[in-house]
Amino acid sequence: MIDFTEEQLERYSRHILLDDVGVDGQEKLLQAKVLIVGAGGLGSPAALYLAAAGVGTIGIIDSDSVEISNLQRQIAHFTKDIGVFKVDSAAEKMQAINPDITVRTYKEYLCAANITKIIAGYDFIIDGTDNFPTKFLVNDACIFTGIPFSHGGILRFNGQTMTVVPGESACYRCSFREAPPPDAVPSCAQAGVLGAIAGMLGTIQATEALKYITGVGELLTNGLLTFDARTLTFRKINLARQKSCPVCGEEPSITHLVDAEQSVCELKSEPVAAPC
Amino acid sequence: MLRVKQEIIDEIVEHGRSEAPLEACGYLAEKDGVVCKCIAMKNIDASPVHYSMDPAQQFGAIRSCRAEGLAIRAVYHSHPETAAHPSAEDIKLAYDPALSYVIVSLEESSPTINSFIIKNDKVSSEQIEIIRAEKMTTTITADVFQNLRGIGCPMNLVKTKVAFSKMQSGQILGLILDNGPPINNVPRSVIREGHEVLSQEQLDDGAWSLLIRKA
Amino acid sequence: MQITVNGEANELHEAEVNLSKLLEIRRVESPEMVAVQLNGEFVDMENYPSTFLKTGDDIEFLYFMGGGSR
Ligand SMILES: [Zn+2]
Numbered sequence: 309m310i311d312f313t314e315e316q317l318e319r320y321s322r323h324i325l326l327d328d329v330g331v332d333g334q335e336k337l338l339q340a341k342v343l344i345v346g347a348g349g350l351g352s353p354a355a356l357y358l359a360a361a362g363v364g365t366i367g368i369i370d371s372d373s374v375e376i377s378n379l380q381r382q383i384a385h386f387t388k389d390i391g392v393f394k395v396d397s398a399a400e401k402m403q404a405i406n407p408d409i410t411v412r413t414y415k416e417y418l419c420a421a422n423i424t425k426i427i428a429g430y431d432f433i434i435d436g437t438d439n440f441p442t443k444f445l446v447n448d449a450c451i452f453t454g455i456p457f458s459h460g461g462i463l464r465f466n467g468q469t470m471t472v473v474p475g476e477s478a479c480y481r482c483s484f485r486e487a488p489p490p491d492a493v494p495s496c497a498q499a500g501v502l503g504a505i506a507g508m509l510g511t512i513q514a515t516e517a518l519k520y521i522t523g524v525g526e527l528l529t530n531g532l533l534t535f536d537a538r539t540l541t542f543r544k545i546n547l548a549r550q551k552s553c554p555v556c557g558e559e560p561s562i563t564h565l566v567d568a569e570q571s572v573c574e575l576k577s578e579p580v581a582a583p584c
Numbered sequence: 585m586l587r588v589k590q591e592i593i594d595e596i597v598e599h600g601r602s603e604a605p606l607e608a609c610g611y612l613a614e615k616d617g618v619v620c621k622c623i624a625m626k627n628i629d630a631s632p633v634h635y636s637m638d639p640a641q642q643f644g645a646i647r648s649c650r651a652e653g654l655a656i657r658a659v660y661h662s663h664p665e666t667a668a669h670p671s672a673e674d675i676k677l678a679y680d681p682a683l684s685y686v687i688v689s690l691e692e693s694s695p696t697i698n699s700f701i702i703k704n705d706k707v708s709s710e711q712i713e714i715i716r717a718e719k720m721t722t723t724i725t726a727d728v729f730q731n732l733r734g735i736g737c738p739m740n741l742v743k744t745k746v747a748f749s750k751m752q753s754g755q756i757l758g759l760i761l762d763n764g765p766p767i768n769n770v771p772r773s774v775i776r777e778g779h780e781v782l783s784q785e786q787l788d789d790g791a792w793s794l795l796i797r798k799a
Numbered sequence: 800m801q802i803t804v805n806g807e808a809n810e811l812h813e814a815e816v817n818l819s820k821l822l823e824i825r826r827v828e829s830p831e832m833v834a835v836q837l838n839g840e841f842v843d844m845e846n847y848p849s850t851f852l853k854t855g856d857d858i859e860f861l862y863f864m865g866g867g868s869r
Contacts, residue, residue, distance in 0.1 A: 309749075309750065312746060317739070317742050317743065317746065318739065318742075321738060321739060321742045324742050324745055324746070325738055325741060325742060325745070327776070327777055330745055330749070331745055331746050331748075331749035332749065437865075438865055439865060440863065440865065443865075461863070461864025461865050462864060462865070463862075463864050463865060466862070466864060467864065468861075468862070468864045482841065483834050483836060483841060483861050484834045484861065484863060485834065485841065485843075488831045488832050488863050489831055492829050492831035492832055493832070493863070493865070532861060534862075543805070543806055545805075545806075545836075545859050545861065546839065547836070547839075548839050550840065550841050552841060553841075
């Protein structure tokens, strides 16, 4: 059992006061390890909230540097950070909010060769990646290693998210099978995105991570939550595990990790254009 | 030594105040060596400086005491304007050397009570021991004690929850909480979480002492 | 024919409608960016032409949505 310091008791008092979280829940948070993939629109709010919540170890992986066009929605980065690695910029803000936690930064592009090693030891993963090959890679690696994760995506005025508990609930491939052809994918540069919806979605993902760690409530499993900010309509579409799923089904065709064609593992310094 | 229950002291003072500016008088009856009954008598002198009891009422009081298994232990009267010491009149008229003479002075805003033994016009002062109501909590002892004096909401609840987290189910937490929002909120919250408040009583400084059994 | 699309009741006047036709009717511009679920089961894109709808079917279009890193 952790002996909370007076400062910790005050810092986390609003968690400790919650019947369902309490002292035990806060202790679990301080001992938890969460990896955030992507320090962008979704990763920024997730990283700040998880840091504030006292998640003891937070990993954050992104190979990009901050650009001025990011600042409209990637709220961990400030104007002074342009040109700085996103993970360094995010880590600085996380530590400023909460010096109590450990932040691990990875200035790498996640690919089949490094993902298993990087995600090992984390309790939960937040997928805030900008491209579909990496989203499927995160899904497959989590299924293989049994680490639960939160999928998230935003485009224009819409967002979607689902939580996957490997072996128990529907995975991303159960419904989406494989990455769409790159030429069909509209990127944020072309399609645009309302900045604040990154916050709406990233905070939902952070909430799922906190729920998973503390065991509070029911996770967003076997369901895809979608919203349209123009009408502010939320829908939860029921999803079920598919026997035909290529990775978690009865006869999986995917048995090891491979990089999709458009993956950029080889092009570390300059990743290909990807959505959002 | 005159042993008197706290509530009897309160009754004597109350009687004295209700009769002021006249003197009030009465008997104190005891059982098992502790004064446990105050019998207010009529001051037939109706005077602010001396008193006399009605003999008929005196006999009635003595009879009803016997019937209840009580014994007259003392005579009391009030001094609305003077100190709690026997006056010359009081000494002269103290006929019963077996009784103590209790005087309550209402001269100051907080009353003073003294007891005297008067034999052959000789006055000696007698110590009074006040017996407070027996507290039901005295038999239960806390396994863990937290003094949360000066700790406001919600940190008092946070600290209470931390204390519970280190205890076994069924163990008892003793708490001191400030009056006001702390006593209004913390017990409600711990009850909502299923713990049992065994006792709750206010201390002399206004703070509250609680015993809570962990769920 | 009465069907449900994305949780909303829909009346189809055509007698024979397959999934390819439904995507057309619903003006889905890039079908590559949509995964289709029919009565809770994933439908492979190559089976859209041979999958004909019947009254009471529940269809969900699940749109691919990216992240927010770049
Ligand atoms: Zn699956």
